[in-house]
Amino acid sequence: MTEVTLSNVVKRYGKQQAVHGIDLDIQDGEFLVLVGPSGCGKSTTLRMIAGLEDISDGEISIGNRVVNDLPPRERNISMVFQNYALYPHMTVRENLGFTLQIAKQPEAQITRAVNEAAGILGLDELMDRKPAELSGGQRQRVAMGRAIVRQPDVFLFDEPLSNLDAKLRTQMRVEIKKLHQRVGNTIIYVTHDQVEAMTLADRIVLMRDGHIVQVGTPLELFNTPVNTFAATFIGSPPMNLADGVVSDAGTIVLRDSLTIPVPKSARAHVKPGQKVQLGFRADNLMPVGHAVEEKGELVDLELTVALTEPLGTETLLFADLAGLEVQAKMLNPRPVQPGEKLAFHLMLDKTHVFDAASGVALRG
Amino acid sequence: MDRNQTHRNRRRIYKALHFFGLFLIMEVICIPGLWIVLNSFRPTVEIMAKPPVWNPTFTLDHYRAMFGGAGEGGVPVFLYFRNSLIVSVTSTAIAILIGMGGGYAFARYRFAFKNSYFVGLMLFRAVPGVALSLPLFIVFARVGLIDTHFGLILVYVAMNVPFTIWLTDGFFRQIPKELHEAAEIDGCTRWQAFWRVEFPVARSGVASAAIFAFLTSWNEFALASQLTRSVGSKTMPVGLLDFTAEFTINWGGMCALAVLMILPALILTFIVQKHLIAGLTFGGVKG
Ligand SMILES: Nc1ncnc2c1ncn2[C@@H]1O[C@H](COP(=O)(O)OP(=O)(O)OP(=O)(O)O)[C@@H](O)[C@H]1O
Numbered sequence: 001m002t003e004v005t006l007s008n009v010v011k012r013y014g015k016q017q018a019v020h021g022i023d024l025d026i027q028d029g030e031f032l033v034l035v036g037p038s039g040c041g042k043s044t045t046l047r048m049i050a051g052l053e054d055i056s057d058g059e060i061s062i063g064n065r066v067v068n069d070l071p072p073r074e075r076n077i078s079m080v081f082q083n084y085a086l087y088p089h090m091t092v093r094e095n096l097g098f099t100l101q102i103a104k105q106p107e108a109q110i111t112r113a114v115n116e117a118a119g120i121l122g123l124d125e126l127m128d129r130k131p132a133e134l135s136g137g138q139r140q141r142v143a144m145g146r147a148i149v150r151q152p153d154v155f156l157f158d159e160p161l162s163n164l165d166a167k168l169r170t171q172m173r174v175e176i177k178k179l180h181q182r183v184g185n186t187i188i189y190v191t192h193d194q195v196e197a198m199t200l201a202d203r204i205v206l207m208r209d210g211h212i213v214q215v216g217t218p219l220e221l222f223n224t225p226v227n228t229f230a231a232t233f234i235g236s237p238p239m240n241l242a243d244g245v246v247s248d249a250g251t252i253v254l255r256d257s258l259t260i261p262v263p264k265s266a267r268a269h270v271k272p273g274q275k276v277q278l279g280f281r282a283d284n285l286m287p288v289g290h291a292v293e294e295k296g297e298l299v300d301l302e303l304t305v306a307l308t309e310p311l312g313t314e315t316l317l318f319a320d321l322a323g324l325e326v327q328a329k330m331l332n333p334r335p336v337q338p339g340e341k342l343a344f345h346l347m348l349d350k351t352h353v354f355d356a357a358s359g360v361a362l363r364g
Numbered sequence: 365m366d367r368n369q370t371h372r373n374r375r376r377i378y379k380a381l382h383f384f385g386l387f388l389i390m391e392v393i394c395i396p397g398l399w400i401v402l403n404s405f406r407p408t409v410e411i412m413a414k415p416p417v418w419n420p421t422f423t424l425d426h427y428r429a430m431f432g433g434a435g436e437g438g439v440p441v442f443l444y445f446r447n448s449l450i451v452s453v454t455s456t457a458i459a460i461l462i463g464m465g466g467g468y469a470f471a472r473y474r475f476a477f478k479n480s481y482f483v484g485l486m487l488f489r490a491v492p493g494v495a496l497s498l499p500l501f502i503v504f505a506r507v508g509l510i511d512t513h514f515g516l517i518l519v520y521v522a523m524n525v526p527f528t529i530w531l532t533d534g535f536f537r538q539i540p541k542e543l544h545e546a547a548e549i550d551g552c553t554r555w556q557a558f559w560r561v562e563f564p565v566a567r568s569g570v571a572s573a574a575i576f577a578f579l580t581s582w583n584e585f586a587l588a589s590q591l592t593r594s595v596g597s598k599t600m601p602v603g604l605l606d607f608t609a610e611f612t613i614n615w616g617g618m619c620a621l622a623v624l625m626i627l628p629a630l631i632l633t634f635i636v637q638k639h640l641i642a643g644l645t646f647g648g649v650k651g
């Protein structure tokens with residue numbers, strides 16, 4: 001059983017603080033993804049778990065063992081680095097077997113473990129090559145193989161796919177997920193790509209400026225973001241945010257001529273006169289009459305389309321709402337001319353209200 | 365078609381000029397060396413001849429005399445060679461160990477006054493060795509290090525360490541730090557990670573640093589001439605002085621000894637040539 005627990009973990013570089021007291025409980029066998037913008041402290045957190053970075057304050061335990069003062073080699077973890085960090089002077093075979101060789105395992109056992117890992121990742125043909133003779137995707141595979149051979153309690157990944165092209169990235173993403181299903185170990189995975197986070201994670205930890213913003217399943221983060229940062233970071237395209245003021249009549253005034261009722265979930269949490277932001281995803285703003293099942297309370301809007309982005313099965317529409325360019329989605333696309341005025345439905349139950357000053361979501 | 369032709373011709377001309385330029389430069393570098401080798405094989409009359417004789421008479425007289433008895437212009441070649449070898453090899457080994465440690469520390473660790481240390485080391489390089497000869501002589505005389513291998517080794521280590529640090533720092537800096545981190549996660553101690561991963565990757569760089577250190581010690585004359593006295597510690601460059609008498613200089617013998625001095629350095633450089641090139645064009649380390 002390998003739970004990983006972080007309690008009040010802090011990292012300071014001199015006076016500057018990179019990680020501000022993080023608390024996390026990671027379950028055995030869980031696929032946890034740390035996601036956030038560049039410089040938010042994801043790598044630092046991961047490296048503290050790995051033992052590559054000292055912990056300034058707090059406690060980290062792996063499998064009920066406090067590891068604060070243990071060197072990396074005694075934590076029984078594997079790590080895959082962004083630049084792969086393969087040993088350039090060793091062949092693929094030697095790279096894979098290195099950890100067992102250091103552990104002084106018998107030769108036969110090393111060969112068996114290396115061949116097994118090579119089989120899993122399809123490296124059999126490449127065993128006698130040096131890393132310099134491999135493509136990016138192949139190096140990535142070797143790096144993963146090296147991690148597997150060690151049979152660690154926890155796998156750590158630091159942006160392992162960011163040096164690959166888009167197609168290969170999608171492919172490797174699937175392989176990582178397969179690997180997790182196969183070995184079932186705890187995985188902590190760092191990325192700044194929200195798509196990777198959504199597709200891979202059992203649970204996502206969203207970070208900003210060294211703080212945890214929100215922890216939850218991908219759908220929790222998608223459906224109930226705790227603030228505007230979470231709302232715009234998770235999901236593509238990012239959530240639309242329109243500034244408005246709550247009126248006495250229980251509506252949000254976006255513009256003199258444009259008011260929208262406060263959605264049910266937020267009604268108990270707003271005060272008249274409060275400055276708010278109304279958030280809604282492109283998926284919940286659709287042209288009327290597109291044979292799409294529309295749920296709950298609908299708000300009629302008439303918007304002018306400025307730009308279209310056909311993506312095949314759907315078309316993104318950029319339209320003007322109260323001086324704000326918002327994105328809407330048209331499933332079952334038909335051609336739309338820029339400048340065309342269209343009737344839209346906004347699904348009110350799927351909208352979010354955030355306090356304009358703090359950005360915090362207002363809902364019950 | 366025509367344009368292509370003229371373009372190609374011009375390229376050919378540039379290439380020829382390029383080679384000619386390189387040839388001239390190589391002449392400047394090589395002819396003195398060649399002249400030394402030629403002189404060592406020709407009789408003294410021809411050496412002194414004016415204008416110079418280009419196709420010499422071949423003779424081994426100078427070599428015969430050099431290895432001969434003391435009365436016939438002989439010098440203790442084997443002793444000098446032994447001294448040079450002991451001093452150069454030992455000082456190189458020590459300088460590389462210390463210098464590599466220093467270079468690694470500068471490349472990997474943060475510590476107070478790091479930059480000042482580094483600048484200090486480089487400034488030390490800027491001091492000409494001869495300027496130190498008098499103070500060194502006085503100090504060495506007091507502590508009894510004059511005319512010992514140990515004294516020379518000490519001096520050469522001090523001379524070579526800064527340069528080795530500077531060179532190896534550059535090599536280690538180019539190795540991504542993730543390599544030793546990966547090794548540590550794979551079960552290595554910091555020490556093992558260095559010797560199993562980082563050192564082998566930087567091997568070419570260390571080899572070129574070693575060659576530079578060796579050649580510096582092997583060829584050094586100014587300090588050695590002050591700090592050595594007897595055949596017990598004189599190195600080959602100092603031994604060349606044995607051929608100068610009060611009024612005459614035995615050019616032929618000097619050239620013969622010089623050839624014997626150049627030879628090992630040349631052979632060594634050839635052996636590690638591959639590493640030298642790899643080391644000096646480092647950066648081929650891909651993750
Ligand atoms: N060695 C260091 N010294 C000082 N500050 C550092 C050091 N390493 C990281 N930091 C700072 O700590 C913060 C977090 O860095 P970290 O590498 O964890 O970011 P990240 O979330 O991994 O970003 P990215 O997506 O760009 O990799 C950054 O503000 C960075 O400037």
Ligand SMILES: [Mg+2]
Pocket residue numbers: 042043044159
């Ligand atoms: Mg990072």
